[in-house]
Amino acid sequence: MKNVAILGSTGSIGRNTLEVIANFPDQFRITYLSTNKNVDLLCEQAQRFRPRGIGALDEKAGTKLCTMTNGSLEMLNGEIGIEETVSRDDVDIVVSSLVGFAGLKPTIKALESGKTVALATKEALVVAGELIMRLVKQRNLVLTPIDSEHSAILQCLVGERKENIAKLILTASGGPFLNTEKAALENVSVAEALNHPNWRMGNKVTIDSATLMNKGLEVVEAHWLFGLPPERIEVVIHPQSIVHSMVEFIDGSVKAQLGVPDMRIPIQYALTYPNRAPSTYTRLDFSELCEMTFFKPDRTKFECLNLAYNALQTGGTATTVLNAANEVAVESFLKNKIKFSQIPKLIEKALSLHHAIHRPCLDEIIGVDRETRQLAASWC
Numbered sequence: 001m002k003n004v005a006i007l008g009s010t011g012s013i014g015r016n017t018l019e020v021i022a023n024f025p026d027q028f029r030i031t032y033l034s035t036n037k038n039v040d041l042l043c044e045q046a047q048r049f050r051p052r053g054i055g056a057l058d059e060k061a062g063t064k065l066c067t068m069t070n071g072s073l074e075m076l077n078g079e080i081g082i083e084e085t086v087s088r089d090d091v092d093i094v095v096s097s098l099v100g101f102a103g104l105k106p107t108i109k110a111l112e113s114g115k116t117v118a119l120a121t122k123e124a125l126v127v128a129g130e131l132i133m134r135l136v137k138q139r140n141l142v143l144t145p146i147d148s149e150h151s152a153i154l155q156c157l158v159g160e161r162k163e164n165i166a167k168l169i170l171t172a173s174g175g176p177f178l179n180t181e182k183a184a185l186e187n188v189s190v191a192e193a194l195n196h197p198n199w200r201m202g203n204k205v206t207i208d209s210a211t212l213m214n215k216g217l218e219v220v221e222a223h224w225l226f227g228l229p230p231e232r233i234e235v236v237i238h239p240q241s242i243v244h245s246m247v248e249f250i251d252g253s254v255k256a257q258l259g260v261p262d263m264r265i266p267i268q269y270a271l272t273y274p275n276r277a278p279s280t281y282t283r284l285d286f287s288e289l290c291e292m293t294f295f296k297p298d299r300t301k302f303e304c305l306n307l308a309y310n311a312l313q314t315g316g317t318a319t320t321v322l323n324a325a326n327e328v329a330v331e332s333f334l335k336n337k338i339k340f341s342q343i344p345k346l347i348e349k350a351l352s353l354h355h356a357i358h359r360p361c362l363d364e365i366i367g368v369d370r371e372t373r374q375l376a377a378s379w380c
């Protein structure tokens with residue numbers, strides 16, 4: 001029996017994780033759940049899964065949560081409370097799915113505490129990949145990716161040697177604006193940008209998918225997870241989202257991991273890794289699969305992808321700036337403060353003004369993140 005703490009249990013990944021765990025009552029036990037602000041749903045989840053403690057990252061939400069539960073559960077609120085959660089002896093696996101930079105410190109704390117981490121917060125590796133992977137290797141820890149693309153690569157690499165890898169191929173659906181002319185992106189609405197054709201995700205990730213920044217962040221994440229340079233990590237558009245990613249080997253062979261677009265599959269693999277467990281999820285029916293198409297992304301239209309590659313090539317805190325500026329830009333777009341087409345412009349401006357710090361410590365990363373957010377917010 002493995003004890004599981006879910007950071008961000010009310011989000012898309014968190015909800016799907018709870019669905020997976022409900023199918024394995026003899027293998028997993030929920031000990032702690034946390035949210036940012038959605039305390040109503042958190043209380044519903046707590047009533048069903050009976051954790052030992054719950055918490056809210058947001059302070060006001062934490063106060064409300066204390067009132068709602070009336071002392072029936074241990075409260076672990078705020079940043080300090082969440083970090084204490086992942087350090088507990090009654091936690092074996094931490095599912096890190098807090099959105100954005102907020103997931104960084106809890107992820108590091110979980111690893112420092114020797115926990116297995118199932119990582120959905122790709123931003124943690126984007127802003128502090130070198131620091132995190134050094135910790136994983138030094139302490140021989142287990143960090144398994146939840147992103148469907150990185151889960152696919154992990155599965156393709158089982159039994160393979162790193163020196164035999166030629167390149168990684170990340171697939172991208174292309175998002176809602178795949179067939180939209182660049183000029184038309186100037187006036188797209190928030191509702192249009194949130195209308196993803198294949199996946200149901202949180203607002204921030206969905207906008208990142210629409211700009212292709214999500215794929216750019218995944219390139220950075222893949223670099224740190226699998227140790228390959230950016231020139232050996234390729235992105236291809238695959239609108240059907242059936243092939244979740246591929247690995248090409250030095251002999252010309254290519255392995256691909258396929259499946260229906262269902263996040264429960266990579267979540268279950270992350271929790272049971274290196275083993276597999278049976279499931280009742282929808283199977284891929286090749287007889288009904290009309291076509292699978294692949295083509296190069298339009299980098300002149302989706303500028304965020306180039307920005308991510310360039311930041312990774314620069315290294316150090318350049319990817320911290322990339323992430324911070326993107327989070328501010330996406331939030332500003334969702335609030336109708338800037339246009340969709342201004343998102344990459346704001347990120348590019350922030351990167352152009354930054355002098356990267358190489359091999360940064362955590363305090364330096366936090367400082368650069370804070371400064372970038374303040375600067376980017378002043379432009380919105």
